[in-house]
Amino acid sequence: MKKIIRDILTSRVYEAAVETPLEQAVQLSHQLGNKILLKREDQQPVFSFKIRGAYNKIAHLSEEERARGVITASAGNHAQGVAYSAKKLGISALIVMPTTTPKIKVDAVRRMGGQVILHGDNYSEAATHTEQIMAETGRYYIPPFDDELVIAGQGTIADEILRQNPGKIDAIFIPVGGGGLIAGIAAYMKNLRPEIRIIGVEPTDSNAMHCSLKAGKRVELSTVGIFADGVAVRKVGEQTFALCQEYVDEIIEISSDELCSGIKAIYQATRSIVEPAGGLGMAGLLKYIRETGCKDKTLIAINSGANMNFERLRYVAERTLIGEEQEALFAVTMPEEAGSLKTFCQRIVEKRNITEFNYRHISPEKAHIFVGISIEQAKERQEFSQQLTAAGYENIDLTDNDLAKNHIRYMVGGKPASVQEERLFRFWFPETPGALVRFLDATRGALSISLFHYRMQGGNYSRVLVGFNSCRDDDELLERLDILGYRFKEETDNPAYKMFL
Secondary structure, eight states: OOHHHHHHHTOOGGGTOOOOOEEEOHHHHHHHTSEEEEEEGGGSTTSBTHHHHHHHHHHTOOHHHHHHOEEEEOSSHHHHHHHHHHHHHTOOEEEEEOTTSOHHHHHHHHHTTOEEEEOSSSHHHHHHHHHHHHHHHOOEEOOSSSSHHHHHHHHHHHHHHHHHOOSOOOEEEEEOSSSHHHHHHHHHHHHHOTTSEEEEEEETTSOHHHHHHHHTSOOOOSOOOSTTGGGOOSSOOHHHHHHHHHHOOEEEEEOHHHHHHHHHHHHHHHSOOOOTGGGHHHHHHHHHHHHHOOOSOEEEEEEOBOOOOGGGHHHHHHHHHHHTTOEEEEEEEEEOSTTHHHHHIIIIITTSOEEEEEEEEOSSSEEEEEEEEEOSSTHHHHHHHHHHHHTTOEEEEOTTOHHHHHTGGGOOOOOOTTOOSEEEEEEEEESSTTHHHHHHHHHTTTOEEEEEEEEOOSSSEEEEEEEEEOOTTOHHHHHHHHHHOOEEEEOTTOHHHHHHO
């Protein structure tokens, strides 16, 4: 018997974790023509699978290691798993969390008996501070994913699945961050049931495992997305990567819109709300069915966690329509003349369900319309564009344009005459006191701000759109932004900006 299998079967997770249900999503199964099962790790005591690996690791510490106390760096579920496990075993736990960590997660760790230190604006800064504390205190570090006992603890999910559904299983869809969860499940499944496809699911903007498997070596991402913060890992583990190389069949990449649709599908099936990372398995499963057209398969999605911030639900609801291909967004140019708006409505949109409609006068000759329509199939986007073109209206499909979806639809306006040269940037501000002041201090004196739009996302970061009244070749601005350290993207050449702002 391979060591990984032995470690899984002798794991001590059930001293703290529970065996979670494997539930069929009956209505969704009927709708999609496949048997769809959900592994409910959102029902763990800390609402996440992370308790399995954390407890298994801590439970195997020696008496000397326990006496030193444990430490880890985490912004979420691993922190809660460590705190809960340490309290159960009577061990001191110190958790270093970024200052951007939502209060709900900080409070949860403290409630479970963990001592919390808030440091840095991101996980990397918190992790660096953790190393300093370890050197000073001698506390024992509990890794979030790259450890044999942690991987084995997560792998107990696979053992449960085979006992709960010993018959046909065609594929299992597993969220991927650092790789601990998928490595444990894949190793167990492929040694006992090699015919079962193991499919990882990652956000397109946090796809470290996909890039690493493609390159044949571990790849470090320069940036990671912020929506699915539970899997926002720049570099996967050494051990987890090796196991995934050997046992994982494929990785599916998911957009934020598709992920929101996965969250909604889980809610409709279970009336429970998972966090973004927890919805990846379902989102990947749905995309797999769409792209393969498979029927009569038994497919399992891992609901990995449910530590969702309530404030984030607004964002999820807004993006679900596009993720389910139920909404399409367009920019339309029309002549500015008497009756032109009425004509447009009668000819183009009278028989359609409108989800968004913004009108902006541009000049005596023309106007722009930002319009959203309800659709049932993706091909309707192309059909609507063709209808507009045939009627003589220039148009641009903005359905996949993040600037349009996050900002433009809420702020259609125009540029004042006093603003001659403007550069536009999207920022991800850390959701922490003082973030705006730090931004203003960093850019003070270099350029004047001509536009500012803030959108709270309900997570660790907020989305901010900033315009600067500047010449296009201003290098000082970029230098200052790089020093500030906030993630940003220039959008000056985005067609949605040019048309509506």
